[in-house]
Structures are given as structure tokens and as C-alpha cells.
Amino acid sequence: MKLDVTRMMAGAEDLLEKTDNPRHRAILQNYRRHAMLEVSGRFDEIFHPNMTVPDPEYWVYRPEGRIILSGMDEVVKHFYSEMARTASTVMILENETIAVNDFGFNSEYMSHSFVPGHVARARGFDVDDLDAMYIHNHWVIMTWIYSDDCRLIGEHVHGAPGGTIRYCPPEEVVTQEEARIRLAPLIGDPPPRYDRFGKILAEAAPAA
Secondary structure (H helix, E strand, C coil), X not given: CXXXXXXXXXXXXXXXXXXXXXXXXXXXXXXXXXXXXXXXXXXXXHCCCCCEEEEEEXXXXXXXXXXXXXXXXXXXXXXXXXXXXXXXXXXXXXXXXXXXXXXXXXXEEEEEEEEEHHHHHHCCCCCCCCCCEEEEEEEEEEEEEECCCCCEEXXXXXXXXXXXXXXCCHXXXXXXXXXHHHHHHHHCCXXXXXXXXXXXXXXXXXXX
């Protein structure tokens, strides 16, 4: 069965329906937009000045240890550019549990990542076809930290080692182009600027 990419942020959307705190809502809306832009391959828009601070810091936990990426250049070069290079941008979140507070949020979810065979092999799986597409299923725990004006400061991402892998027949593959088309109506325009309480200071200009 083909996974529905438009439901990838169901956890954040469900929590938004129950959340009244303006700052918490601004954080959740930022996260929802960021994640859909990422899966769509629209990386530049993640760094809109109303979404992310100028010098973000990402902590990525891997079996070999923690990798810290400091500043825009390192984050783009070693995180987003690597995702694009390996054609592994599309992931669908399932069964996400989120706890949001003034600092940001914590999240746990099952990640269904669409990856080519050579990426699956690099992740330690014995696959038959390096050119075929596979779905890597594994749990992820994240902490995202936000500034006083509700912009992303950084991510701490812990991906559980191992997980499961299965061959994905062509009719079940969600490509980046498909994700981009289907998510575009849900992403909308860049967010406004906020103060520390989540009050809107100014509307952002619409995307070009």
C-alpha cells in the first residue's frame, strides 16, 4: 500500500488543534512547515529569516557518535546537501508523539524513509539491487530548540540504529517531485515574524 505523504505531519496537526498557547502554536507551525519543505527538497526556504536563526546548530546522533554541525554552511553542506545527493529526502512520519513547551518540542515517531539501494547498503542492510528503491523503517527521537522570536535554533536528532528495510515496488514509491506537488498547497506562504509570546509582529512577504 502506498503511504500518503500529505499525512506526514498528522501528529503536529492534531496537537495544533488542541493547543491554545500562541508561542507553542508558532513553534508547531514552524515545525510542520519545515518538515514539509524538507521532504519536498525546498531546502532554501527552510532558512527564510522568519523561520530559522542565521547560525543554526544541528546535533546528529549516529552509531559512530554525535556529529555537531554549526552554522548555516555546515548545516547546508553536510545535512541537506547530503540528503539531496543520496536521493533520500522523502520520509513519512507515522505515530508521532509530540510534547511542546516554551523551549521548543520533543518528538518520537516511526520514520518511513524512501532510499535507493546504495543508501540502504551504506546504512548496513544487505540489499540485492543497489538501484532499486527501499523503505527504511526506524524510530526517531528529536528535540528542536527555538529562539525568543519563535525561530528554529537547532535540531538534536537521534535515529534508532537498525530498523527494518523492505523493497519498495515502483507503484509505491513517493518521489521528491510527487511530494513537492502534493505538499505545496499545504505549505503555503512563509510565516510571519513573532515575538517571544507568539504574537505576530509582521506578516512575511508571499513566496515569489
